[in-house]
Amino acid sequence: MSEKSIHPDIEALRALRRALDEEGEGALLRFSTADGAGELNVRRGRFLTRGGDADVVVALGMLAAEPAVASARPPAEGDEWKLTREDARALVIRAMYGATLSDERVLSLSRFFSAMPPIRVRLAPMYPYADFFPGFTPYMRLHADSLLQGEVRLASWLGDVASAGAAGEKTRLLLVMYVLGLIQPRPKPRPSIFGRLMNAIRGV
Amino acid sequence: MAAEIVKILIAGPVNAGKSTLIRHLSDTEVVSTDKAALDDVSRLKAQTTVAMDHGILHVADDLELHLYGTPGQRRFSFMWDVLSVGAAGLICLVDATSEESIAELGYIYDYFRKKTKLPAIVGVTRQDVAGAATPAEVAERLNRPDVPVMACDPRRKEDSKVLALSLFELILKGQEELEESDFF
Incomplete structure (x- = not known):
């Protein structure tokens, strides 16, 4: 980008x-x-x-x-x-x-994240914050999707919302993940043994 | 040419779901060494692993993933040493509805970490049961904030895959194979 x-x-x-x-x-x-x-x-x-x-x-x-x-x-x-x-x-x-996020700001950030290339989601021990981190469960779900599919396309994930409020929650989660380094570019495929094993597990 | 074999250990207390997880990740019939439970374990299950479970995922002619499930009881811990030789990573499972299982997880985890230093991840099972300990509570009991602890239902194939993939993610990170570049 x-x-x-x-x-x-x-x-x-x-x-x-x-x-x-x-x-x-x-x-x-x-x-x-x-x-x-x-x-x-x-x-x-x-x-x-x-x-x-x-x-x-x-x-x-x-x-x-x-x-x-x-x-x-x-x-x-x-x-x-x-x-x-x-x-x-x-x-x-x-x-x-x-923080306060206006609807305009949410829309603007959603457009930005949607335009990002496919990402991978890093696993970090976020469970200590689960009590005050509303995005904990969606984060774990995103991480699982990232592993199972090899990548996450944020345009698809952000597009699947039922309300402006839901869009705001997703945007906040992505901001948290961005600042904490939990979003990374999808690595270029390499012919490593563990990369091949991961692909095989995805296909089981 | 013989296939390269990558070996993963699945450990944890009795009745945590180790055998089920191995069955989900294998593409061959799992070899088990189950015997009738005779002691306190008989309250939990009719049969239990006494030596190992062994499953294989054939990746290609030149690569196989071998999954070894360890016995859950301490009296078979001699097998823990035998099975850990040459392993690349460790998955620990724990039954979140059992105080005894959570306490035993600490012993098993420390045992392997002291002897092997393997990359490890913990799967907390039975999250669908009311009153089960959460991953956060299990992590607190384990007192190892650096260890990934996540909910897992080994009866669900997708959960088993996510746990295994998370372990490989850890291994790759340790080998610094993943790019750590920033977006912007």
Whole structure:
């Protein structure tokens, strides 16, 4: 997918996604919106912040609501407390499900995700968040479909909705999955032994 | 030329669904070593595996997947060592309606992890029964947040396939065969 076709919301979340990547170097994400300004300090999958838990949630909510990440640079030293990778995942989920998404925004994001090439869904231990993650079951279903079919076509999945509310739920789930790195491009088929075994199991 | 064989272990306490899962993934008749249960196991099932279950999925002339189900009882644990030699991965099943099964899962899982370090995944069965422990509760008991734990009904072929495919996904990830490139 070319840089030109990136949705502005995804553009805003891309730095957060990369910063949350365990192998990433980390970043200080500065942003400003109509509601105010803030910063997120993220390093190797962890939030480092001088604020409290609530501040991070608010900041993430703003990130989700406004595509306004202004800059990213390596985090400063001397942070007062840390959140674990598991905490970071929980906060991303809470923020995404707490953010306001207008119908227009849902439609715009749905179009963007629908235009994506086939994806694969990565398995991550998301069950600890099941109590406050409404998308947990659909995520596990998407993962199963990804394994059984070798890929998931989001245009088909997003098109199969009964209401605007359902479309909003699917969009939120895809945003969570994007930020947490659970969506990946479908790998190019390679003649590996395990690839052949997986194809054989699909056909059993 | 002899076919290359990839070997997968299916372990777990008695009555977790191991034999059923192997039957679903095999394209040949499964070889079982069932004997009449004599002790507490007889409350759960009439017969139980005492040595192994063995199923094969023929991929091609040059490649086969061999599935080995281990006995669920500790007194046959000598077979766990025998069967784990050369395995590529481990699927653990647990009966979520049985406190004893969940407790035993911890012992079995630790046993294999200490001896083999195999990539492993846990399938939690009987989720359709009221009061069954959830995958999250089983994971908490296992106290290994890095281990994938997922609901699975081995009676459903699709569930069995998803569990096996998830294990291969883990193995591939470990071998860094999957591309980790970003979209944008």
